[in-house]
Structure formats: structure tokens, C-alpha cells
Amino acid sequence: MTAKHSAPPNLKHFLKDDDLTVVQQAEVLDLAAKMKADRYAYPALAGPKSVAVVFEKPSTRTRLSFDIGIAELGGHSVVIDAQSTQLGRGETVADTARVLSRYVSAIVIRTFGDDRIEELAANATVPVVNALTDGWHPCQLLADLQTIAEHKPLKGTSIAYLGDAAFNMGNSTVIACSMAGMHVRVGAPEGYQPAPEVLARASAINTSTGGSVVVTEDPVEAVSGADVVSTDAWVSMGMADSEKRIGELTPYQLNGALLDHAADDAIVLHCLPAHRGEEITDEVMDGPHSRVFDQAENRLHAQKALLAWLLKER
Numbered sequence: 302m303t304a305k306h307s308a309p310p311n312l313k314h315f316l317k318d319d320d321l322t323v324v325q326q327a328e329v330l331d332l333a334a335k336m337k338a339d340r341y342a343y344p345a346l347a348g349p350k351s352v353a354v355v356f357e358k359p360s361t362r363t364r365l366s367f368d369i370g371i372a373e374l375g376g377h378s379v380v381i382d383a384q385s386t387q388l389g390r391g392e393t394v395a396d397t398a399r400v401l402s403r404y405v406s407a408i409v410i411r412t413f414g415d416d417r418i419e420e421l422a423a424n425a426t427v428p429v430v431n432a433l434t435d436g437w438h439p440c441q442l443l444a445d446l447q448t449i450a451e452h453k454p455l456k457g458t459s460i461a462y463l464g465d466a467a468f469n470m471g472n473s474t475v476i477a478c479s480m481a482g483m484h485v486r487v488g489a490p491e492g493y494q495p496a497p498e499v500l501a502r503a504s505a506i507n508t509s510t511g512g513s514v515v516v517t518e519d520p521v522e523a524v525s526g527a528d529v530v531s532t533d534a535w536v537s538m539g540m541a542d543s544e545k546r547i548g549e550l551t552p553y554q555l556n557g558a559l560l561d562h563a564a565d566d567a568i569v570l571h572c573l574p575a576h577r578g579e580e581i582t583d584e585v586m587d588g589p590h591s592r593v594f595d596q597a598e599n600r601l602h603a604q605k606a607l608l609a610w611l612l613k614e615r
Contacts, residue, residue, distance in 0.1 A: 307426065315428070318476040321480075327481075345605075348376070352371050353407075357413060363440070415435060458484070500514060555581045573597055
């Protein structure tokens with residue numbers, strides 16, 4: 302008879318931003334800052350323990366930051382292109398979760414629908430980390446918050462998010478920044494705004510953190526006086542309506558004229574890859590307000606901290 306492997310009672314996954322509590326988010330960010338200051342002082346994966354990093358979508362920063370970060374924690378990363386495995390031939394996510402859990406200490410996955418990562422987590426007996434789904438990009442927001450915290454206190458700071466806010470980056474920005482007690486302003490046209498249920502979740506969070514969320518179709522209103530201005534690409538791979546989307550979102554381009562409405566010491570974020578000349582101009586991305594490449598680096602430190610924290614909790 303095969304022994305049954307069951308999930309430990311304190312198993313914790315990170316599928317969306319508020320899978321951490323407000324206190325836990327702060328703990329991870331504090332650890333990320335310490336890991337950035339001393340990159341090799343925290344061998345949480347010494348052994349080495351292995352982490353599966355599964356990609357059903359292309360990646361540059363996520364692939365590199367997890368692979369390098371796991372090595373810096375003293376572990377071994379098993380980077381998996383899903384199309385070269387049985388997942389690409391129809392093996393169920395549930396079966397894959399059960400097998401990987403016998404081999405590795407954690408599973409990181411970049412996939413499509415949130416239903417896939419939820420099924421993976423439901424059948425895994427090790428922590429599952431969301432490296433991007435259609436609905437959420439929580440690891441990116443940990444890096445964003447770390448970047449902001451290097452320049453400003455998180456609580457009470459205002460952030461304007463411009464463009465398409467009806468998908469993973471918009472959702473995660475609204476929730477994660479609300480958890481940090483920030484004031485979020487979403488500048489997006491109708492059809493590109495966060496879903497009512499996401500705004501309702503943020504509203505509930507803000508009752509305890511003192512943050513806020515405002516949604517406006519006026520990009521100048523969103524940016525005026527903002528301490529942080531953030532955006533993301535308007536067109537993802539495979540989108541058939543790219544010309545329509547670009548036309549509707551062009552008024553929300555993060556350019557010098559729009560940035561002039563932000564605070565004098567505002568910082569600019571973009572999670573990359575950027576479509577220069579569409580959602581952001583060269584003058585802004587390469588300008589003095591930009592912290593885009595610090596933000597990209599902080600994916601490494603924030604994700605190391607997250608993995609170490611999840612495994613410690615387990």
C-alpha cells in the first residue's frame with residue numbers, strides 16, 4: 302500500500318497578495334531588505350533543498366530572479382518548461398502537484414488562469430507561489446513595495462497606477478498597496494478598471510490599514526501630487542485587439558507632460574517588459590524619476606524573502 306502524503310497543518314501558499322496578512326507582508330518586506338543588504342547570509346534552502354519553478358508562459362525576470370535567488374539561498378532550482386513535460390501532453394495539474402510535492406520543498410509557477418494555480422495548491426503538500434497568473438502578480442508587488450520603501454514610508458504614500466488595471470498588475474497593485482496603508486489612484490478608461498469584487502476586497506482591507514482606493518478616467522487626476530506613478534504594458538502576447546487597446550489607452554501614456562503633475566520627488570515604476578513609446582516614453586523610463594531597474598532587481602530579494610518566510614512558517 303502506498304503511503305498517503307497529506308498537507309501539513311501550517312502549510313501556506315502565496316497565490317494572491319492577501320494570502321499574507323498585513324503583518325506578514327511587512328515581515329517579508331523587512332526580510333527582503335536584510336537579504337538585499339547581505340545577499341548570502343540567509344541559507345534557508347541549504348541542503349540543498351530543491352524548488353520547482355514551472356513556466357507555462359515565457360519569462361525573463363521571473364525565471365532569472367527565482368533561479369538565482371534559490372541558489373543564493375543555498376538551494377537547487379528545477380526550472381521546468383511545462384511544454385516539455387507531461388503537463389504539455391495533458392497530465393492533470395493535480396497529479397503534477399502530487400508528484401512535485403514528493404520531490405521539492407516548494408513549487409513556483411507562472412501560468413494562465415487562476416484555476417490552474419488553485420488546483421495545484423489544493424493538491425500540493427508544499428508551498429505554492431504565484432509567479433504570475435491572469436488575475437494576480439503578487440511577487441511583483443512585493444518587489445514594488447520594497448522599491449517604494451527604499452525611498453518613502455509605505456503607509457500614507459500615494460501611488461497612481463495608469464492604463465490597463467483590469468488584470469493581474471492592476472489587481473495586485475490595488476490589494477497589496479492597500480495592505481501597506483497606501484493611497485491608490487487608478488487612472489483607467491471604462492472597461493480597463495479593476496473588477497468590483499477587487500475594489501470591495503481593497504475597501505475591506507483599508508478599514509484597518511488606513512489606505513484608500515480611487516478610480517478615475519482622468520489620468521491627470523490620478524497622477525496629480527502622486528508620490529509614485531506606476532504602469533505596465535497595454536498589450537500582452539496573443540491579444541487580438543492590440544490596435545483598439547492602444548487607441549483607448551493612449552491618453553494614459555506615462556510621458557513627461559503627465560509626470561509633471563506628480564509630486565516633485567515622485568518615483569516611476571514599470572514591472573517590465575516595457576513597450577517604449579506606448580505605455581511609457583524613453584524620457585520617463587530613462588529619466589531621473591525612474592526606479593524601474595531597481596524594481597527589477599528587487600524581484601530577486603523579495604522572492605528570496607518570500608520563499609524563506611514560507612518555508613520557515615511550514
